[in-house]
Amino acid sequence: MANPTYTLIQSVTLTTSTATVTLGSGGTIPQNYTDLQILFSARTDRASQPADDLQISFNGSTSSFSQIRIYGTGSGAGSDSNYASGRQIGITDGAGATSNTFGSFSLYIPNYAGSTYKSFSTDSVSENNATGAFQELSASLWSSISAITSISFTSTSATNFVAYSNFYLYGIKNS
Amino acid sequence: MTAGVTYVPIQSVTLTTGSSIVTLGSGGTIPQTYTDLMLVAQIIGGGVATPAFRVGNGSLDTASNYSTTILSSSGPNSYREANKSFCSCPGLASGIGAGNISTLTIHFQNYSNTSTYKSFLIEGGSTTETGANGATWRNNASINIIAMIDYAAGSNNYPAGSTFTLYGIAAA
Numbered sequence: 031m032a033n034p035t036y037t038l039i040q041s042v043t044l045t046t047s048t049a050t051v052t053l054g055s056g057g058t059i060p061q062n063y064t065d066l067q068i069l070f071s072a073r074t075d076r077a078s079q080p081a082d083d084l085q086i087s088f089n090g091s092t093s094s095f096s097q098i099r100i101y102g103t104g105s106g107a108g109s110d111s112n113y114a115s116g117r118q119i120g121i122t123d124g125a126g127a128t129s130n131t132f133g134s135f136s137l138y139i140p141n142y143a144g145s146t147y148k149s150f151s152t153d154s155v156s157e158n159n160a161t162g163a164f165q166e167l168s169a170s171l172w173s174s175i176s177a178i179t180s181i182s183f184t185s186t187s188a189t190n191f192v193a194y195s196n197f198y199l200y201g202i203k204n205s
Numbered sequence: 206m207t208a209g210v211t212y213v214p215i216q217s218v219t220l221t222t223g224s225s226i227v228t229l230g231s232g233g234t235i236p237q238t239y240t241d242l243m244l245v246a247q248i249i250g251g252g253v254a255t256p257a258f259r260v261g262n263g264s265l266d267t268a269s270n271y272s273t274t275i276l277s278s279s280g281p282n283s284y285r286e287a288n289k290s291f292c293s294c295p296g297l298a299s300g301i302g303a304g305n306i307s308t309l310t311i312h313f314q315n316y317s318n319t320s321t322y323k324s325f326l327i328e329g330g331s332t333t334e335t336g337a338n339g340a341t342w343r344n345n346a347s348i349n350i351i352a353m354i355d356y357a358a359g360s361n362n363y364p365a366g367s368t369f370t371l372y373g374i375a376a377a
Contacts, residue, residue, distance in 0.1 A: 035212055035213070035214060035372075036211070036212035064217075064370065065370075096332045097332060098278050098331075098332050098334065098335050099278060099335060100276065100277065100278035100281050100335060100336055107281055108281060109278035109280065109281040111278075138245070138308060138310060138329075139308075140245055140246075140247040140368065141247055146249070146306065147304055147305075147306055148306075149247060149306035149307060149308040149331065150308055151309075151310070151329040151335065153328060153337075167276075167278075167328065167335050167336060167337055169295070169308060169330035169332055169334075170332065171304075171305060171306060171331070171332045202212070202372075203214060204217035204368075204370040205214055
């Protein structure tokens with residue numbers, strides 16, 4: 031029988047407002063898994079807005095990203111591609127959302143340590159006890175053959191993740 | 206109490222040559238001891254445009270027993286494919302090159318029960334199409350074989366380098 035997998039590599043729970051959250055800071059994500067999955071619950075201090083867009087970077091790089099997404103706004107739906115220079119990965123709560131609610135987010139990266147371009151997909155929702163609650167699915171590509179050794183999250187509107195936002199990085203093996 | 210073993214890799218396939226079908230649990234060998242199954246696929250561009258899959262018990266069901274409800278970034282659009290011989294997945298546009306890669310996760314809930322139809326959740330896609338599909342296999346049989354196929358009836362291959370891993374997920 032194969033060995034069990036799905037191992038927690040790192041968890042981060044913010045105690046103060048933070049502009050950038052990095053998992054594997056300094057390039058420390060282990061390279062001995064097959065896939066990575068990140069789950070997080072987050073909220074930003076984006077003023078008066080129920081939601082905030084999120085961006086990603088790998089290994090400190092903000093280039094060579096492309097992306098397509100489909101989203102719902104609570105009152106409509108749409109799709110677009112390469113929003114925020116292709117680094118858009120999803121949505122979470124802003125300061126205008128119902129108090130004490132946090133958005134939920136899942137990111138899956140297969141073959142993160144390989145030498146091909148890196149594809150990944152995300153699934154995110156904001157929480158808000160009002161019409162303006164958002165959902166987003168995206169598929170992305172980082173056109174780099176570098177192994178992913180660190181992953182950073184920021185908000186597109188340059189706001190901060192607030193305290194109690196938490197981030198979990200899991201490693202998944204295929205054997 | 207110690208939790209049971211969960212999220213166990215059952216089978217992993219990395220293609221070394223192009224193939225129009227990728228079978229997991231060939232001959233009906235997927236263990237029946239988990240609660241759910243999850244298939245993770247990374248599909249290199251340049252071959253199959255719209256991935257699809259079939260399931261079965263002992264052998265793949267090729268009859269029109271599948272229905273898929275699709276939410277797609279293409280449009281965007283939502284529609285249903287009823288009474289098909291496969292479940293379709295968010296895909297890669299025809300003609301794109303190997304530099305574009307698709308990520309798919311497919312969840313097979315309660316796959317081993319023998320009293321209900323089986324439901325699936327498919328998410329992911331490529332930078333040409335993303336979305337989420339819900340699907341049903343109208344059969345009470347347990348699932349012990351799964352195959353990724355080409356939506357266009359086998360006319361295109363999954364290119365070399367594409368990876369497919371099936372995980373077993375236990376509820377307890």
